[in-house]
Amino acid sequence: MEIRWDSLVGHKDQIKELRTLLQEKRLPHALLFTGAAGLGKKLCGQILAGAILCGQENAPCGQCENCRSFAAAAHPDYYELTPEVRGKSTRIIRIEAIREMQTVVSRSAVRAGRRVVLIDDADTMNEPAANSLLKTLEEPEGQVTFILIAQDRSRLLPTIVSRCMPLSFGRLSPEELQEELVRRQMPTLEAEKLAYLADGSLGQALKLSQHGGLELREEAMEFLAGLPQFTMNKLWVEAAAKGELDRERLIEWLMHLNMLLRDMLLLYADGASPLLYNGDLREKLGELLPQFSRSRLFAMLTETRELLHRLQANVNLRLQLEGYFIRLMDSLKG
Numbered sequence: 001m002e003i004r005w006d007s008l009v010g011h012k013d014q015i016k017e018l019r020t021l022l023q024e025k026r027l028p029h030a031l032l033f034t035g036a037a038g039l040g041k042k043l044c045g046q047i048l049a050g051a052i053l054c055g056q057e058n059a060p061c062g063q064c065e066n067c068r069s070f071a072a073a074a075h076p077d078y079y080e081l082t083p084e085v086r087g088k089s090t091r092i093i094r095i096e097a098i099r100e101m102q103t104v105v106s107r108s109a110v111r112a113g114r115r116v117v118l119i120d121d122a123d124t125m126n127e128p129a130a131n132s133l134l135k136t137l138e139e140p141e142g143q144v145t146f147i148l149i150a151q152d153r154s155r156l157l158p159t160i161v162s163r164c165m166p167l168s169f170g171r172l173s174p175e176e177l178q179e180e181l182v183r184r185q186m187p188t189l190e191a192e193k194l195a196y197l198a199d200g201s202l203g204q205a206l207k208l209s210q211h212g213g214l215e216l217r218e219e220a221m222e223f224l225a226g227l228p229q230f231t232m233n234k235l236w237v238e239a240a241a242k243g244e245l246d247r248e249r250l251i252e253w254l255m256h257l258n259m260l261l262r263d264m265l266l267l268y269a270d271g272a273s274p275l276l277y278n279g280d281l282r283e284k285l286g287e288l289l290p291q292f293s294r295s296r297l298f299a300m301l302t303e304t305r306e307l308l309h310r311l312q313a314n315v316n317l318r319l320q321l322e323g324y325f326i327r328l329m330d331s332l333k334g
C-alpha cells in the first residue's frame with residue numbers, strides 16, 4: 001500500500017488542513033470524513049493513520065519502523081474496522097465488532113505510543129453499535145485517535161457526529177480524474193469520456209473501465225434509440241436478456257440509461273449545456289429528442305430510479321424488468 005500524501009488524487013485543502021493539525025499537534029481525537037463513494041476518503045484516513053503512527057517530521061516518512069510495518073499492514077497499533085457483508089447488498093457493523101475493537105484499544109499501544117482506529121462505512125453501524133461507540137468517543141481510554149469514514153452523515157447518530165471533527169470530501173473535477181486515469185495508463189480518449197461519466201469519483205471511473213463501462217453505455221444508448229419502435233415481442237426478449245445479467249452489471253446498465261435520460265432533459269433546456277455526462281454523445285442524443293417529450297423523459301427517469309432502488313432489495317430480476325419495460329413503453333405512448 002502506498003502511504004504517501006501525494007498518492008491521493010485531489011482534495012488538496014483537506015490534506016493541507018490535516019497536515020497542519022498534525023504538525024502543530026492539534027489533531028482532535030476523533031475525525032469524520034464524509035463524501036460520495038470512490039473519492040479516496042478511506043485512503044486519506046489510512047495515510048493520516050500512517051502519519052500519526054510515524055510521528056516523524058513530514059510524516060508518514062516511509063522509512064521508519066512504524067511506517068514499514070504500517071505499509072505491510074502489520075502495525076500492532078492500527079485497527080481497521082469494516083462492515084460485515086450479509087447477502088449481496090447488505091453491509092452492517094454490529095455491536096460485537098465495536099466491542100472487539102474496544103477490547104483491543106483498551107490495551108496500551110505497543111509501538112507508536114498511540115493507537116489509531118479507522119472505521120470504514122461507519123454509517124452502516126446499527127443503533128446498538130453506534131451507542132456503544134459513542135461511549136468510547138465520550139470517554140476515550142488512553143491515547144487513541146478515531147477516524148470515521150462515511151458517505152452519509154445523516155445516517156450517523158448526531159451525538160457521534162458532534163464528537164468528531166468533520167471533514168467533507170468534494171467530487172473531483174473531470175480534469176483531475178482524467179489526469180489520474182491517464183497516469184494509470186488509460187488511453188487519453190477513453191480517460192476523457194470516463195472522467196465525465198464518473199461524476200467526480202475516481203472509484204466509479206475505475207469501476208466503469210473494469211466492467212467495460214463504455215460497452216454498457218453503448219448498449220444503453222442502443223436500447224434508448226430502439227425503444228420507440230419496440231414491439232411487445234421485442235420487449236419480452238429484451239427483458240429476458242437483461243434478466244440474465246448479474247445484478248451489478250444490470251445496475252450499471254441502468255445507471256447509464258439514467259445518465260442518458262438526464263442528459264436528454266438537459267439538452268431540452270440548453271442544447272449547448274456543458275453539464276452533460278455524455279458530452280461526446282451530444283449530437284446523437286439531440287437526434288433522439290423529437291421522439292421523447294420532456295414529460296415522457298421525466299416519467300422514464302422516475303421509473304429508472306425506482307427500479308434502481310428496488311434492485312437493492314432481493315427481488316426477482318426478470319419480473320421487475322418486465323414491469324419496468326412495460327411502464328417505459330407506456331410512458332412513451334402516454
Ligand SMILES: [Zn+2]
Nearest residue numbers: 054061064067
Ligand atoms: Zn515514518
